[in-house]
Amino acid sequence: MRPHIREKKSFTFTEVPENTSFEAGYLTTVNSGWRSIRPVIDTAKCVGCEQCYLYCPDGVIAIKDGKAVIDYDFCKGCGICAKICKIGAIGMEAERK
Amino acid sequence: MKKFLSGNEAFAEGIRLARPQVISAYPITPQTIVVERLSEMVEDGSLTAEYVHVESEHSALSCAIGASAAGARAFTATSSQGLLYMAECLYYAAGGRFPIVMMNADRSTALPWNIYGDQRDSLSQLDSGWIQAYAENAQEALDLALMSYRIAEDKRVSTPYMANLDGFVLTHTYETVDIPTREQADSFLPPYETDNRIDFENPRNMAFSAGPDTNYIFKYKEQEGVLAARKVISETEAAFARTFGRQYTGLTENYLTDDVDYIIVTLGSIAGLCRETADKLRGQGVKAGVVRIRYMRPFPNDEIADVLRNAKAYAVLEKDISFGNEGTVFTNVNSALKKAGAAVNGSNYIGGLGGRNISAADIENIYTDIANGATGVNFIGIGGEDNV
Numbered sequence: 383m384r385p386h387i388r389e390k391k392s393f394t395f396t397e398v399p400e401n402t403s404f405e406a407g408y409l410t411t412v413n414s415g416w417r418s419i420r421p422v423i424d425t426a427k428c429v430g431c432e433q434c435y436l437y438c439p440d441g442v443i444a445i446k447d448g449k450a451v452i453d454y455d456f457c458k459g460c461g462i463c464a465k466i467c468k469i470g471a472i473g474m475e476a477e478r479k
Numbered sequence: 480m481k482k483f484l485s486g487n488e489a490f491a492e493g494i495r496l497a498r499p500q501v502i503s504a505y506p507i508t509p510q511t512i513v514v515e516r517l518s519e520m521v522e523d524g525s526l527t528a529e530y531v532h533v534e535s536e537h538s539a540l541s542c543a544i545g546a547s548a549a550g551a552r553a554f555t556a557t558s559s560q561g562l563l564y565m566a567e568c569l570y571y572a573a574g575g576r577f578p579i580v581m582m583n584a585d586r587s588t589a590l591p592w593n594i595y596g597d598q599r600d601s602l603s604q605l606d607s608g609w610i611q612a613y614a615e616n617a618q619e620a621l622d623l624a625l626m627s628y629r630i631a632e633d634k635r636v637s638t639p640y641m642a643n644l645d646g647f648v649l650t651h652t653y654e655t656v657d658i659p660t661r662e663q664a665d666s667f668l669p670p671y672e673t674d675n676r677i678d679f680e681n682p683r684n685m686a687f688s689a690g691p692d693t694n695y696i697f698k699y700k701e702q703e704g705v706l707a708a709r710k711v712i713s714e715t716e717a718a719f720a721r722t723f724g725r726q727y728t729g730l731t732e733n734y735l736t737d738d739v740d741y742i743i744v745t746l747g748s749i750a751g752l753c754r755e756t757a758d759k760l761r762g763q764g765v766k767a768g769v770v771r772i773r774y775m776r777p778f779p780n781d782e783i784a785d786v787l788r789n790a791k792a793y794a795v796l797e798k799d800i801s802f803g804n805e806g807t808v809f810t811n812v813n814s815a816l817k818k819a820g821a822a823v824n825g826s827n828y829i830g831g832l833g834g835r836n837i838s839a840a841d842i843e844n845i846y847t848d849i850a851n852g853a854t855g856v857n858f859i860g861i862g863g864e865d866n867v
Contacts, residue, residue, distance in 0.1 A: 398696040400704075401576035401637060401675040402689075406682040 387412065387455070409456075417459035419474045425449050427471035434463035434472060480658050486649040489617035489656045490582050490642070491516035493624025495526045496664035499554040499580070500671075501546035503531040503539045509559040509594050511584040511650050517554070536561035540568035540581070547577035548685050550676035552628060558584035558646060562600045566607070572639045573608025574701060575686050576675060578631035579639040580624070581609075585747065585798070586646035587833045595834020596646030597798035598747065602775070602807045608701055610640045610708050611775040613746040615732075617654040620644050622725060625659070629668050629715050635707040637675070645748040645798075647834065659723050667722045709777045730779030732771040735761065736786045739768035741846050744783065744812055745796040746772040749837055753796070756842040767846050778811055784819030787812070792824040792849040796842070798831035805856045824852065830859035 390410045430448040442453040443463060450463075450472070464472040484492065491513045494502075502521070504514035520526035529546075533539045536557050543553040557565060562583055572579050583601050587593040601611060610631065614620040623642045631640040644650050659667075677685060689697055709730065716727040734754045736742065743753050750771040757767040770786055772779060787793050795809040804810070809827035816823060828845050830837045841859050848857070 393693050393696070395696055398693050398700070400700055402574065402686050402697065403675050403683045404687065406684045408684070 412455040414455055414457055414459070417457065418477055419459045419461065420454065420457065420477055421452055421459070421461065421463050421472050422475050423450050423452065424471045424473065427469055429469065429471075431468075433466050433468070437462050437466045480660075481655055482658055483653050484617055484656045485512065485651055485653050486614070486617045486620045486644045487512040487584070487651065488516050489621040489654075490624050490644065491520070492656070492658050493621035494554055494580075494582075495520050496659060496661065497554075497580075497625055497628050497668055498526070498552065498670070499528050499628075500551040501529045501531065501543065501553045503533050503542035503546070503553070503555050505533050505536050505539045505557070505561065509557070509561050509584070509586055511556065511558055511646075513556045513582050513584075513650075536564040537568060540565045540572060540579070543579045543581075544568060544572050544575065544577055544686075547572070547579050548575070548675075548677055550671070550673055552632075552671040553577075553579045554581070555579065556582040556584075559586035559588055559594060559600045562604065563588065566604060569604055569607035569609060569639075571686065574697065576637040576701070576704065577639060578628070578637055578671070580627045580631060581639065581641050582624070583641050583643050584646045584650045585613075585643050591833075593833040594646065596648050596650075597832045597834065598643070598645075599799050599832070601641060601643045602797075602799045604641075605776055605807065608638065608705065609776065610636075610638055610705060611643060612640070613643045613773060613775065614645075614649060615748055615750050615771065617649065617656045618725070619727075620649065621656055621658065622719065622723070622727070625664060625668060626712075626715050626719055628671070629718075630708055630711050632671050632673075633707075633711045633715075636704050636711050638701075638704045638708060643747070648748045663722055667718065705777050708774075712774065712777075728773070729782065730772070730774040730777065731782040731786075732773055733768070733786055734771070735766075735768040736770065738766060739786075739789065740766040740791040741849050742768045742770055742787060742790045742793040743796050743842065743845060744770045744772065744787070744793055744808070746775070746808065747798070749796065749798075749831065752837070752839055753842055756839055756846065759839075760843070760846055765846065765850070772808065775808070775811070778815070780815040780818060783812055783815045784821055787816055787823055787825075788819060788821035790823055792826075792852070794826050794828050794845045794849045794853070796828045796830060796837070796845060798829075800829050800832070809856070824849070824854065826853045827856045828859055829856065835860070
């Protein structure tokens with residue numbers, strides 16, 4: 383399951399659970415604002431091996447049509463995907479140049 | 480069945496009857512015998528539980544939190560610096576609403592290092608969100624062990640429960656204790672069921688963060704849970720009396736307070752000597768009484784105010800000091816009276832720190848002092864010239 387935004391701006395008193403357990407993956411805001419470098423997939427090189435998908439600590443990489451795609455709403459820019467990619471298909475680029 | 484047991488052993492017998500599924504413990508001093516007895520029970524098969532030897536008190540409570548988050552009934556025990564080392568996890572357990580039960584042997588805190596009894600360890604953690612009970616004797620310790628899970632696991636409460644036993648005076652001395660049967664215990668305490676747990680069929684986020692918009696709502700609900708324990712403790716004690724024939728008196732226990740001038744408010748094992756002293760003074764025509772606080776959280780505001788408002792003066796006797804102010808129990812008792820609009824002259828007696836004995840003569844002196852208009856914070860045995 384990929385993270386995805388639910389349209390939910392605020393919780394009422396009764397909607398807040400009695401304890402700290404709630405439906406998994408319930409995200410109401412994007413979470414990537416502090417990212418300073420972003421991974422960029424070179425789709426010409428990418429072979430869809432799924433290594434980046436497996437290693438991504440935030441679960442924001444999916445394989446679509448045989449290529450890796452990144453959800454930038456939740457990618458923190460840690461660069462693990464770029465490190466793990468053996469064929470050099472992922473580069474890290476500055477957010478602000 | 481009656482047995483001659485220490486407070487630790489009595490509590491272990493109560494926990495055996497409560498059938499915890501996970502027990503986590505760090506076995507080194509200041510840990511007490513309670514977890515040693517439980518490990519023997521697991522070894523001999525009389526208690527079916529996962530017994531986890533962890534590497535610290537911090538890990539002991541973390542392990543219990545994990546077990547509770549998996550839906551298990553969990554138990555741990557500690558004391559003194561061990562409780563303080565757990566402090567971070569106390570808040571996780573309470574905020575996560577995990578109804579873990581812990582026995583704490585009330586012992587002194589460093590420095591100077593000392594493992595004799597006083598109540599500075601647990602009273603320092605009043606704000607952690609745990610229910611806090613204080614036993615007076617070994618029988619009450621066993622009975623609290625049985626009642627604790629029923630109170631903590633009640634859906635209106637869902638709050639961890641700390642049962643405090645005075646170090647050495649109660650944990651290591653022996654008394655005759657009545658142990659209920661397995662059938663009685665099982666009829667009193669059903670298995671733990673919760674949806675606040677890891678569930679592979681219905682995955683949930685556990686122990687998550689919450690931002691400023693909702694965080695305080697969780698804290699409000701946490702407060703409601705601990706307050707709800709007042710009613711649940713009362714209901715549980717009524718059910719306990721029906722099953723086991725022993726009656727408890729809720730958040731406080733009053734002695735000779737119907738027609739009373741001078742009251743000592745205290746907690747734990749010293750209450751017995753206070754009652755003996757009140758008896759003696761009654762024989763001399765002094766209207767002395769005792770209020771024993773059984774629960775510090777939830778705090779018995781109404782119960783204390785209702786009794787103390789009719790007295791001429793009261794003293795709070797406690798094995799605690801909040802440096803720079805006064806004993807924390809005194810602070811709480813004064814707040815109860817203030818909220819009730821009662822103006823009664825009160826004073827604070829600090830004693831028993833680091834295991835120092837509080838004698839019958841000390842207690843008699845307290846009654847004499849408050850009858851003579853004593854005020855302020857007094858350290859027993861150090862002298863009036865040192866009053867704060």
